[in-house]
Amino acid sequence: MVKKAADRKQLELVNAQQGQGTVYPLVVLEGDEFTGAGRLFNVITFPPKTSIGYHQHVGETETYLILSGEGMYNDNGTLVPVQAGDVTYCANGESHSIENTGDGDLVIVAVILFDKTKA
Amino acid sequence: MVKKAADRKQLELVNAQQGQGTVYPLVVLEGDEFTGAGRLFNVITFPPKTSIGYHQHVGETETYLILSGEGMYNDNGTLVPVQAGDVTYCANGESHSIENTGDGDLVIVAVILFDKTKA
Numbered sequence: 001m002v003k004k005a006a007d008r009k010q011l012e013l014v015n016a017q018q019g020q021g022t023v024y025p026l027v028v029l030e031g032d033e034f035t036g037a038g039r040l041f042n043v044i045t046f047p048p049k050t051s052i053g054y055h056q057h058v059g060e061t062e063t064y065l066i067l068s069g070e071g072m073y074n075d076n077g078t079l080v081p082v083q084a085g086d087v088t089y090c091a092n093g094e095s096h097s098i099e100n101t102g103d104g105d106l107v108i109v110a111v112i113l114f115d116k117t118k119a
Numbered sequence: 120m121v122k123k124a125a126d127r128k129q130l131e132l133v134n135a136q137q138g139q140g141t142v143y144p145l146v147v148l149e150g151d152e153f154t155g156a157g158r159l160f161n162v163i164t165f166p167p168k169t170s171i172g173y174h175q176h177v178g179e180t181e182t183y184l185i186l187s188g189e190g191m192y193n194d195n196g197t198l199v200p201v202q203a204g205d206v207t208y209c210a211n212g213e214s215h216s217i218e219n220t221g222d223g224d225l226v227i228v229a230v231i232l233f234d235k236t237k238a
Contacts (some may be wrong), residue, residue: 002194005204028184028206035180035211036235037156043184061154065147065162065228067186075121085124087147092154109184109228116155116235 011042013052020099021050025110040112046071051099057090062112064088064098069106073098092118130161132171139218140169144229159231165190170218176209181231183207183217188225192217211237 009027016023025042034041039060044052046069054074064073066086073082074097075090082088082098090096092115100106128146135142144161153160158179163171165188173193183192185205192201193216194209201207201217209215211234219225 001208001210002192002199002201003206003208005202008204008206026204029182029208032236033180033182033208035232035237037232041182041230061152063148063152063160073121080121082121083124085127085145087122087127089120089122089148089152091120111160111230113154113156113232114235116233117151118154 015053017053017055017097019051019053019097021047023047023050023052028109036114037116038111038113040110042110043067044108044110046098046100046106046108048100048103048105052097054095054097056093056095057112058093059118060112060114061092062090062096062110065109067107067109069100069104070102071098071106072101134172136172136174136216138170138172138216140166142166142169142171147228155233156235157230157232159229161229162186163227163229165217165219165225165227167219167222167224171216173214173216175212175214176231177212178237179231179233180211181209181215181229184228186226186228188219188223189221190217190225191220
């Protein structure tokens with residue numbers, strides 16, 4: 001199956017996880033396409049000054065791949081500046097947040113996979 | 120955990136799946152980071168005229184997210200041109216290939232997830 005760019009589902013998240021402003025997920029996979037391995041695979045665009053607030057992942061991991069822009073990532077309590085090519089990994093039980101600290105959009109790939117190694 | 124861009128593992132695949140030339144995966148996740156949910160999450164750069172050959176996925180799915188460039192995707196027997204923003208999905212049991220048909224690099228995100236819905 002091929003999903004052309006113009007046909008992909010565009011979402012809006014307002015104050016995601018008590019974050020600032022509105023961010024825009026463009027869906028890569030959804031529903032049964034995950035075959036039980038995960039629940040989120042999106043490209044998310046953060047306009048300037050927007051963020052996803054600090055939150056914990058339990059029973060799953062979340063990976064961000066930074067495609068463009070500049071952000072500040074909270075890595076389970078430690079602030080780390082991030083930019084294109086950087087990868088962040090929130091392990092099962094850890095917490096994270098990310099905010100756009102640049103003048104342009106921050107664009108990331110976000111993937112949530114279930115932890116199949118624990119009951 | 121944050122992996123800075125310069126510290127990510129760079130691989131080379133020569134004639135991948137009997138494809139043409141050398142393609143360059145830059146690792147996003149590896150090993151235990153998948154927590155049993157999958158086995159590949161890379162950004163792959165295809166120089167002009169390179170490809171990954173036609174191959175089948177059994178017990179797993181593979182998703183390509185096209186980041187830049189122009190390619191030809193073989194979707195289980197049907198050729199589909201792809202470009203930035205397009206998403207391809209190879210379901211469990213299906214086959215696919217992708218080649219760079221443009222003048223510049225073709226860059227994609229590739230993710231292989233296990234099919235947890237079947238024995």
